[in-house]
Amino acid sequence: MAESAPSHAELQAEVRRLRAALDQCTTLPPQDAQRRLAIFDGAIDFAMVVLDPAGVITDWNTGAERLLGWTAAEIRGAPAECFFTPEDNRSGRAALEMRLALQDGRAEDERWHLRRDGTRFWASGEMHPLHDDAGSHTGFVKILRDRTPQHLAGEALRDSQRHVGEVQQQLAESERYWRGLFEQLDEGFILGTILRDDQGHGRDWRYDQVNRAWCKHFGLSAEQTIGQTARTLFPELEALWVEDFTRVVDTGQSFSYVRQFQFNGRWYEGHAHKAGPDSFLVLFLDVTEREQAAQATRDEERYRRALAELGEGFSQLNDIEAVTELACRVLGTSLDAHLVGYGLVDAETETITVERDRTIPGARSLMGTLNFRDYGSYSEAFKRGETVVIEDVQQDPRTRDNLAALHRLETRALVNLPLFEQGNLVALLYVASSQPRRWAPAELQFIREVANRTRSATARLTAERALRDSELNLRLVADTLPCLIAFVDRDLIYRFANIEAPKWFKDAPQSILGRSMAEVFAPELFAARRPAIQAALDGTPARLDLPWAWPDGRRRIADIHYRPRRDARGAVDGFYVFAQDVTIQRDAQALIQAQNLSLSQEVQARTAERDRLWALSEDLLLTADFTGQLLRVSPSWSRGLGYSEAELLSRPYTELIHPDDLPGVLMALDELRRSGLPARVENRVQAADGSWRWLSWTLSLDTDQDRLTGAGRDITREKDAAETKALLEEQLRQSQKMEAVGQLTGGLAHDFNNLLAGIVGSLDLLTVRIGQGRLNNLERYTTAAQGAAIRAAALTHRLLAFSRRQTLDPKPTDVNRLVAGMEDLIRRTVGPAIQIEVVASSELWSTLVDPPQLENALLNLCINARDAMPEGGRIFIETANRALDARMGRVRDLDPGEYIALSVTDNGCGMPPEVIAKAFDPFFTTKPIGVGTGLGLSMIYGFVRQSGGQARIHSQVDQGTSVTLFLPRHREVATGVDLAASQPTLPRQGHGETVLVVDDEPTVRMLVVEVLEELGYAALEAADASSGLRLLESDVRIDLLISDVGLPGGMNGRQMADAARQRRPGLKVLFITGYAENAVVGNGHLEPGMHVMTKPFAMDALAVRIRDLIVGI
The missing domain is CATH 3.30.450.20 (PAS domain)
Structure with missing residues (x-):
């Protein structure tokens, strides 16, 4: 039997499917080109023709090639009229269809079309406009299907079709009636077809019809739903739904349900009925509020019973561990949690001690002392009294970085509830689930209630225990x-x-x-x-x-x-x-009363004695008020300062005090009046002859709080002696400093003589060989000279770093990348007996630092660590982020803020405290003479402090040493570090640019000019600042200024550059200097457009720097 022709409705449905596929093609990202091509070419039964807005063919699919005869490559660029009949072209049918498609969104037709070979075929087609994401019109798509056999058989079937049309009209009216009815229903409606596997078991269903209520429930349109399978729309669909609807179709028995749909968490009450051989229909209502209310009632009753059980249990227990164990068991059972625990918190160390917890069989316990930070970054929330509620640890940002610890506990969701006492965090109750979980408000309230009752019970037991102890203590005290x-x-x-x-x-x-x-x-x-x-x-x-x-x-x-x-x-x-x-006391009182008379007489005698001491004392005695008035002075004032008593009492005592000492004296008086404690102060007082005398005062507050008494001792001689001593000590320090400089100078002379011997000797041999015409192997002499020169440069760099006057070139730096780049060099340097282990922190912050200086510091620390382990050992290099509060900042001598920490730790011999105290001092070393300079750690310390950070040492004898460098966090993106980049010889780069070279050393000036000429640049020369400035102020084109810092001619290189920038604001400047003059260069930092290179330097490095500055890298 021949295949029946598709109905018009079926063709429209297929066209809609193809249109949807085409829309999907247009929305796919560029990287999914293969998928787009597969969708477009997969519709081989239909011709799909893509046109631009003018009607020119831009593409068509495999179905079009089969139907029309042209390949896609042949047809691109041809007008759409090529497959329309001549009569249609005369009537402008193609243009009409495009206009209708733009006007109505689609244009349908059934007519004759032409193939490549000239034969005709009858096709049913639709044309649709195409738009981009912005809504702009980009062209058309025309979809054709060959219906020639159906058309030829149409005459014979016309009457049948009219009859079918009438029937279809009736069915359509019936469908519209019922569809209107279903669209008005509040109940959701589904008409679906069961899809089966090879064994005939239901595996999914297809949505054939849904109403408006269904779309509202699930947030999908009918167009998005009809024709799709349930598992396509809801990938995590529970198998129970498919099994129940399959059973309705297989048995014909209707099915009712009240069930939660996991896709949206809503509850539905529905009724499913068989609708056909493999089809079913479902009517359902959203009963979420009803079910939630019922569940809340059940939960409330269950929690009420649990709390009653808890209260009864607490009343019978007198042991805190038993109380917490009961609370954990009740919580775990009521909430079906796999892990529940209660522990006491030490807020200072951010730890919790768990003595009892409750786990399901096979789950790990958390008993012991735990660190909050190991399980998530939410300890600050505890301190604020916030309950931490996490529905999925894999999605929550507070726990994503600690998943390993939580996975070991099989935890996917958790609640942590802090408990406070008198404003202090004292305990924590935690509940964990092995599956992601939405914690209901009733559950959280239940957890809070259990936590509060548990805390009250433990507080009661603690109080009872304290009361018993108090009673025992009271008995002990009372009996004592x-x-x-x-x-x-x-x-x-x-x-x-x-x-x-x-x-x-x-x-x-x-x-x-x-x-x-x-x-x-x-x-x-x-x-x-x-x-x-x-x-x-x-x-x-x-x-x-x-x-x-x-x-x-x-x-x-x-x-x-x-x-x-x-x-x-x-x-x-x-x-x-x-x-x-009190018998003895009363007897004593009687005796005291009997002695009062003689005591009064004794007081009078002692008062007379005090007056004699007042008159004869060499110390300056006084009574004064706090307004600045002397009320009484001893005769020693007149003897020591030359004033009469009347003069002293008639003028404010502040007029006698040296102006420089007055603020300190007033501060001491304020403190005396505030605290009431005796005060000591030293100040200068002017004598009657105009001289200044140093006095040491002891002041106390008089009983009526309005006066002060004091005694002053003349310490002028002691002060003069101390000043003389300080001068002698400063002279001694200068002498020691000169001795250290002499030691350093001697060492430098020795090192430089060795290096110069290698340079001069190599150059002498090079000269001899060239004079003899022996040109073979000359490079070994140049290599030897260059090596010695490089070592000399490294020595000067170390000296500059030690003096903390080396100009830094700070850049945003990824320290993890820097360490990784240094790792191979460090391993070769420390040798095979030392194991290197790098622990790099993930998501390490960036820092603003000079990368080569940090590399030198890291290598120096690793060498020190190696030297501490002559028999071999392990070196740990670790990076970490550190946020320091005010207290931790004071401990580490740093401002509060965020830092990255780079640590080098060894398990070597360690250092005693007295060595640690001197470790950063220059010239201090524990190595034998000639082995260590004592500058290494001092250089590192100077570099880190100059970078805004700090260096700290922790060491124990026979345990090892850890040196940590704290560097401030920088917010910009870090740059990479190339440790081993060599500078190749550059080809000519110049294009007529002009460079001015200013240097008072002819040799340096000559070498720089030759490099410039090698690179293809024009070079100008000046030997001093004044001649260089004249060129800079002229109209000569100058693209780059290369200058020494120290120059003759009345100004230095920096001053010359600043003056030149007044006339040439955008002038690029490269300073070349044998030392770093921070006062000139800017305290270690350069202004934009200014760069520095320290002599000596390799010529290829200079060439690279010049090239980069000229081209603007």
Whole structure:
């Protein structure tokens, strides 16, 4: 039987599918060209023709090649009219279709078309406009399908088709009726077809129809949905849905459900029915709010029961560990969590100690002491009292950097709830889930409730334990004090007595307990105490002195106190009794009273003696107020300073004080008045003859707080002696400094003589060989001379770094990349006996630093580490980010902020504290004479401080040493570091540019000019600053200035360059200098457009720098 012809509706559906495929092609990114081509050429039953806005063919697919006969390559650039019939071309059919497509969004037709061989075919087609993402019209696509057999059979089928048309119209009206009905439903509607695997089992379904309500529920349009499979739209679809709908189709039995759809987390109540051999329909409602309310009610009841169980359990427990264990078990069971724990927090060290936790079988426990930072960057949130809620550790930025630790615990979601006491973080409750989880508000509230009750229970047990300890301590204290301590209740019954009771009562303490005071004391003794007892019961403390007959027969005088005690409601429930034997004190008081008369006489005598001391003392004694007025002065003022007492008392004492010392004196007086503590101050005071005398004062506050008293000792001679001593010490330091300079100079002379011997000797031999005509192997002499010169340059660089006057060329630097580039050089340098291990921090910050200087520092530290391990060992090079607060900044002598830390650690011999204290001092070394210069660490320290950072040493003898360089974080993108880049000989680069060379050394000037000429540049020369400036102020073209820093002619190179830039603002400048003059170059940093090279330098390096400056690199 012949294949039935597709209906018009089927053709339209296929056209829509092809249009959608074409749209998908246009939206694919450029890198998906292969996929675009596969989609475009895959529709082999349809001809797809792409036109530009003018109707010129730009492309067509394989189906078009098969149907029309032309290949895509042959047809590109031809007009669309080539496959229209002559009669259609005469009527302008192609242009009409393009206009209609632009006007209506599509143009349909069924008509005859032409093939390449001239034959005709009847085709059904549609034309659609094409637009880019901005909405601009970019062309058309025409889709054709050969329907010639159907057209030829059309006459015979016309009547049938009319009948079919009528039926289709009726069906369409019926479909419109039912579709309108379904579109108006609040229920979502699905008409779907089960898709089966090779065994006939349902594996998916296709959406054939959906209504507006369905689209609203799932955020997809009908066009996006119809024809798609469920697993295409919802990749994580649960298999249960497919199984249930397949069972409806297979059995014909309807199915009802209330279930949560994981795609959007919503709950739906639905009914599924069979609709055809493999089709089904579903009507459903969103019942999320209803289900959530019901679930909330169930959760509330479950949590209420759990809290009741928790409260009952807490009331029966008297052990803190048992309380936390019960809390973890209840939480884990109620929330179905795989890990629950409660621990005490040490906020200072950012650690938590977990003594008990609850895990499901097979899960790891967290018991022990843990560091917050190992599990995420949210410890600051704890300190702010925030509950940390994470639904998926793999997605949350707070935990993405700590996934390894969390994966070991099989944790995907977690809640951490901090607990505070008096404003301090004291404990933490954590709950973890092995799957991603949306923590409901009721769950979080339940966790908070359990946490608070657990904290209250542990606080109660802690308080009870403290109370027991307090009672024991109270008993211990009470039994230790040498007095009677007892407690009497409102019924005047003794309830407590300390160990002193036998001294005061005939019976032992146990005998008076439970007995009343009226029973213990004789009636007359009780009556004497009765008023004080009543006062205490009324809430007023009472005190009385009474005679007391002790059991040993002695009669004593007792100082008795009755102190009321109040219960929780504030009512007096008894009073404490404190009785102390004061017989000796009372006897002493009587004796004191008897001695008062003689004491008064003695005071008068001592006052006279004090007046004699006031008059005869050589110290300057005074009484003054805080307004600046002297109230009383000793005669020594007149003797020592030459003023009369009247002169001193009539003028403010601040006029006598040296102006430079007055602020310090006033500050000392303010502190004396504020604190009341004695003050010491030294200052100069002017004598009557105009001379200045140094006085050392001891000042104290007088009892009425409005005056001060003081004594001043003349220390002028001591000050003169100290000044003389300081001058001698400074002379000694200068002498030692000159000795150190001499030591350094001698060493430098030795090193440079060796280097010059190699240079001069090589050049002499080179001259001899050239004179003899022996030109073979000359390069070994030039190589030897160059090597010695390079070593001499390195020595001067080290000296400049040691003096901290080397000009830095800071750049944003990736220290991880720098370390990686140095690693091979370090391994070769330290040798095979030393193992190198690099621990580089991920996402290390950038720093602004001179890369070559940092390389030198790193290599120097590794060499020091190697020397500390003569038998071999391990060197650890580590990088890390460090954020220092004010406290940690003070510890490391750094401003608070963000730094990168570069550490070099060895397991060598280590250093004692006295060596660490001197490690950064210049010339200090523990190596034998001739082995170490003592400048290495000093150079590193100077470079790091000059870069805005700090260097720190941590070392233990026989354990090893760690040196850490702290460098400030820089926000710009770091640059790469090429450690081994060699400078090749450059070809000629010049194009007529002119370079001015200013240097007072003819040899240097000659070499630079020759390099410039080799590069193809024009060169101008000047021997001093004045002649160079004349050229710069002329109209001569100058593209680059190369100048020494130190020049004759009245100004240095920097001043000449600054003057030249007044006339030539954009002038590029390269300073070449034998030393770095920071005062000229700018304290180690250059202005934009200025660069520096330190002599000596290789000519090829100079050539590269000149080329880069000329071309603007």
